[in-house]
Amino acid sequence: MNPPRTPQIPVIVLAGFLGSGKTTLLNHLLQHRAGNRIGVIVNDFGSIEIDAMTVAGQVGSTVSLGNGCLCCAVDASELDTYLDTLTRPAARLDVIVIEASGLAEPQELVRMLLASDNRRIRYGGLVEVVDAAEFESTRVRHPEVDRHLAVADLVVLNKTDRVGEAEHERLRETVAAVGSRAAVVSAAYGRIDPGLLFDPVLRPDEDEGARQLSFEDLFLEEREAQAGEEHAEHLHTAYESVSFTADVPLNPRRFMSFLDTRPEGLYRIKGFADFGAGDRDNRYALHAVGRFLRFVPRPWGRDEPRLTRLVLIGSGIDAEALYRELADCRESAEPDAMSMWGVLRYVQNPDVQNPDVQQPDALAPDVQQPGDDARS
Numbered sequence: 001m002n003p004p005r006t007p008q009i010p011v012i013v014l015a016g017f018l019g020s021g022k023t024t025l026l027n028h029l030l031q032h033r034a035g036n037r038i039g040v041i042v043n044d045f046g047s048i049e050i051d052a053m054t055v056a057g058q059v060g061s062t063v064s065l066g067n068g069c070l071c072c073a074v075d076a077s078e079l080d081t082y083l084d085t086l087t088r089p090a091a092r093l094d095v096i097v098i099e100a101s102g103l104a105e106p107q108e109l110v111r112m113l114l115a116s117d118n119r120r121i122r123y124g125g126l127v128e129v130v131d132a133a134e135f136e137s138t139r140v141r142h143p144e145v146d147r148h149l150a151v152a153d154l155v156v157l158n159k160t161d162r163v164g165e166a167e168h169e170r171l172r173e174t175v176a177a178v179g180s181r182a183a184v185v186s187a188a189y190g191r192i193d194p195g196l197l198f199d200p201v202l203r204p205d206e207d208e209g210a211r212q213l214s215f216e217d218l219f220l221e222e223r224e225a226q227a228g229e230e231h232a233e234h235l236h237t238a239y240e241s242v243s244f245t246a247d248v249p250l251n252p253r254r255f256m257s258f259l260d261t262r263p264e265g266l267y268r269i270k271g272f273a274d275f276g277a278g279d280r281d282n283r284y285a286l287h288a289v290g291r292f293l294r295f296v297p298r299p300w301g302r303d304e305p306r307l308t309r310l311v312l313i314g315s316g317i318d319a320e321a322l323y324r325e326l327a328d329c330r331e332s333a334e335p336d337a338m339s340m341w342g343v344l345r346y347v348q349n350p351d352v353q354n355p356d357v358q359q360p361d362a363l364a365p366d367v368q369q370p371g372d373d374a375r376s
């Protein structure tokens with residue numbers, strides 16, 4: 001008789017370029033988890049862990065791997081430590097999702113998982129999120145994106161609400177051709193059927209070799225990498241991040257002027273802004289992806305410190321100058337009544353169903369809390 005097998009928890013890697021909608025999709029999964037207990041590991045690029053905070057805002061707590069791309073960790077022990085925590089039998093998790101930073105090399109993460117000594121996990125597949133509106137221009141700037149799609153198991157063509165029908169069809173074909181081994185699903189606001197990830201039908205065991213990145217693939221890629229392409233080609237080598245925190249409000253006018261004149265290379269801004277007397281009740285979640293900009297006001301928590309916390313990510317940017325410009329947006333005087341006008345032009349239409357505007361009350365009650373050693 002065979003000894004009983006240790007149950008293995010699938011670990012899914014959720015990747016995709018900056019701002020493509022990974023956190024949005026993750027929050028959707030957490031709210032529609034069909035009874036699954038989900039553990040989350042978030043790998044932020046900037047030193048303020050905005051993604052971890054956003055996910056935590058939905059589920060109460062999350063494990064964060066902090067600053068820098070996990071894919072470049074020489075030793076994967078931090079990841080292993082978190083996996084050990086999440087796979088304790090007492091945690092009773094059904095699935096673990098790792099949200100990679102928007103500049104990670106997904107195949108490096110997969111390699112780390114496959115090499116992990118943890119016997120209680122198995123690699124559960126690579127999901128690549130693609131921003132339909134930005135895909136073409138991102139691909140021109142970063143041809144590496146094709147390589148990421150090529151190793152994906154599932155490609156989510158997200159933000160389809162931002163492109164017309166014909167464009168959507170054309171993109172679907174392109175994405176399907178580049179990610180030839182992957183299933184492609186279209187989505188708005190990451191609203192995919194969670195069954196695609198949690199249901200073994202997507203990747204039945206017997207078909208695993210055919211569908212997933214195998215050791216052989218990784219070995220081949222390693223050889224290519226040794227041929228001189230390795231680290232220099234990681235997306236994030238060209239990118240820098242600026243982290244900004246302020247405990248006095250921002251002047252809305254000056255801040256909008258900063259945003260309106262932001263340099264081309266500053267591709268991603270995310271975080272939360274405090275506009276003080278401009279709106280005492282709400283903090284403003286801010287997302288800029290390329291030239292796209294949106295604010296989502298949400299009431300401050302009762303004991304939440306009134307802080308502005310922003311992470312800016314870009315390539316060819318002057319980080320110090322950006323920091324100085326942001327610092328100049330700080331305001332101690334009371335703003336006048338009209339000063340919020342520029343901000344309000346970019347406020348999310350409340351009719352649009354967006355996970356960003358869901359309140360923490362929608363929390364799934366038994367989502368895994370990763371334990372004492374978790375940072376959030």
Ligand SMILES: Nc1nc2c(ncn2[C@@H]2O[C@H](COP(=O)(O)OP(=O)(O)OP(=O)(O)O)[C@@H](O)[C@H]2O)c(=O)[nH]1
Nearest residue numbers: 017018019020021022023024102158159188189287
């Ligand atoms: N219009 C539209 N906006 C979306 C959609 N999905 C996400 N967004 C918005 O895009 C912005 C970025 O979404 P995130 O989920 O934070 O993206 P991300 O990939 O986690 O970002 P990084 O962690 O910085 O790489 C947010 O303002 C989202 O609300 C979508 O399908 N349509």
